[in-house]
Amino acid sequence: MQDTVLIMSVGDLRTVMHEMLxxxxxxxxxxLKDEYLDSKAVCEYLHxxxxxxxxxxxxxxxxxxxxxxxxYVKKSDLDAFQEQxxxxxxxxxxx
Numbered sequence: 001m002q003d004t005v006l007i008m009s010v011g012d013l014r015t016v017m018h019e020m021l022x023x024x025x026x027x028x029x030x031x032l033k034d035e036y037l038d039s040k041a042v043c044e045y046l047h048x049x050x051x052x053x054x055x056x057x058x059x060x061x062x063x064x065x066x067x068x069x070x071x072y073v074k075k076s077d078l079d080a081f082q083e084q085x086x087x088x089x090x091x092x093x094x095x
Contacts, residue, residue: 035075042073
C-alpha cells in the first residue's frame with residue numbers, strides 16, 4: 001500500500017478543519033438534545049421488568065446504546081415504541 005501525501009495551504013487546512021468541527025458540533029447537538037435513560041429508568045418509564053426490557057433489546061424492538069455495562073435509551077425512542085406497540089387504555093383512546 002502506498003501512502004498519499006496531500007499538500008494544501010494553511011488557509012485551506014483551516015477551512016477544512018472549520019467545516020469538520022462544524023459538522024461535529026451539529027452532530028453533538030443532535031445527540032444531546034435527546035434525554036437518555038438508563039435501564040432502571042427505562043423499566044420504570046415503561047412499567048416493565050428488567051427481563052422484559054432485555055427481551056425487547058434482544059428482539060431489537062427498542063434501539064439502545066451501551067457504554068461499558070450500562071445501557072442507555074433515548075426517551076424519544078421510548079415514546080415512539082409506546083405509540084407503536086403498547087395497547088392504549090380506554091381512557092387514553094377517548095382523549
